[in-house]
Amino acid sequence: MSCKLIVVLIAMTVLLLGCAGSHHQPAERSADVERGRYVIEIMGCNDCHTPNYMGSGSALPEEDWLVGGDLGFHGPWGTAYPSNLRLLLNNISEDDWLVLARQMRQDSPMSWVRLPKATERDLRAVYRIVKYLGPKGIPAPASLPAGVVPKTDYIEFPEPH
Numbered sequence: 001m002s003c004k005l006i007v008v009l010i011a012m013t014v015l016l017l018g019c020a021g022s023h024h025q026p027a028e029r030s031a032d033v034e035r036g037r038y039v040i041e042i043m044g045c046n047d048c049h050t051p052n053y054m055g056s057g058s059a060l061p062e063e064d065w066l067v068g069g070d071l072g073f074h075g076p077w078g079t080a081y082p083s084n085l086r087l088l089l090n091n092i093s094e095d096d097w098l099v100l101a102r103q104m105r106q107d108s109p110m111s112w113v114r115l116p117k118a119t120e121r122d123l124r125a126v127y128r129i130v131k132y133l134g135p136k137g138i139p140a141p142a143s144l145p146a147g148v149v150p151k152t153d154y155i156e157f158p159e160p161h
Contacts, residue, residue: 032129037062051071069082078146083140086135
């Protein structure tokens, strides 16, 4: 083999290795990320926090999950909007998420879900899949106080019995 050919082969190998290394490779999905995906699905997080999720037959890709929305949930507490969890959880620590999840708002439909009763393992898994997915989207509208009618579309919740 000629010296010129060896130099060309070495240069091509270095170039190919350099190109392969320059592509962004997504982080490997850990068992916690997979568990977080499962928890999000069984707890129905996407039903509110992912626009058009229910109408899609749950076929929306994971990359579009949990970006919040502007469909209000209007009731005696006022109007709450589903938070963009992709922005929220990417701006707080995992321990802060545990505190937030445990004291879920009593001024919204979130007080009716099981999130505050979830295990620490499951809450950490939810945090880890959201971090894995990364930030995306825009913040949801600010909540409105009781007595203020929203200008966005909303679902009316009755007074609890």
